[in-house]
Amino acid sequence: MRKKKILGFVGILFAMVLLLAACGGDTKNIAIGPPASATNSVSKVILEAYGIEDGDYEAYQEGFGDAADGVQDGNIDISIGILGLPAGSIENLHASAGDVKMLGLSDDAVQYIEENSDYREFTIPADSYDFLDEDVTTVTAYAILMGNTDTISEELGYELAKAMVENSDEISHAQGAQMTLDNALNGLEDLPIHPGAAKYYEEQGLEFDNPVAEVTSEGSNELVLGTGSSGGTYYPLGGEMATVWNNNIDGLNVTSTETGASLENLASIRDGEMDLGMTVHGPAIDAVNGSGDFEGAEVSNAAFIGHIYPEVVQIVTREEFGIESFDDLK
Helix, strand or coil, rough: HHHHHHHHHHHHHHHHHHHHHHHHCCCCECCCCCCCHHHHHHHHHHHCCCCHHHHHHEEECCHHHHHHHHHHHHCCCCEEEEEECHHHHHHHHHHHHHHHEEECCHHHHHHHHHCCCCCEEECCCCHHHCCCCCCCEEECCCEEEEECCCCCCCHHHHHHHHHHHHHHHHHHCCCHHCCCCCCCCCCCCCCCCCHHHHHHHHCCCCCCCCCCCCCCCHHHCCEECCCCCCCCCCCHHHHHHHHHHHCCCCCEEEEEECCCHHHHHEEEHCCCCCCCEEEEHHHHHHHHHCHHHHCCCCCCCEEEEEEEEEEEEEEEEHHHHHCCCHHHCC
């Protein structure tokens, strides 16, 4: 009789374990981007929009390349990335895994994100990727180039902006096509503009009323460009941008370097460790205003040089994981 009671108790425990699993008791692994990146910041806002708190998931603060590998291997359930469209890393992931699924955002989530960040609603067309059957609702911002006013002279700022627009056809990366005169001021928002860039855009007939930054030195011909992680868009695109500048501006040597992207690049400009930085425009606004992630750590020596491409938040998982939306994580 005692043995039967023990077996019965074990059976009840086993049933409870199964019930917890069925109710979503397993914690999902979500790649939210490196700590010093705009991806990390917007990922947290997205999760907040769904009422998902820190203890509801396991955060992986990986660059998109490592995150994509984790999704392929089954170690990461969802990866959030800010990437150009289409993103080669996502295409490669699908080629390897064969069952990539892109998650969209609900109307309520988009509204929350728009109210609590600089991101705005964006539709990823179904023809962006072979694996998409329908359009996907997400949010977007702009990737821009910020320059260090302590090391980039007015003349050099002029040449950098000019080459970005007039020699962008030398860039083979798909996002190079976005660096046009028509797009040049996208993401400028309320940012100070570098005097050299301002002069070039005014000559081209573009209008803006932003404050023009002051430069504090004659500048340098040896520049460091902060990009992003190797699996994202910034790193390969930044390498090609550096090549364009080096090939078209006499005596200039720009070295691109892998970083944690936006926040790290802006902080490095502030600290005098970097001359140029690729960043999403939202963190750049926070940086110059000393707000958000830069509360009490204002970046007073950074100015807008030019637009690079639209930054699209792209959220991927795999069909075999059975995740239809972030609602499944609650």
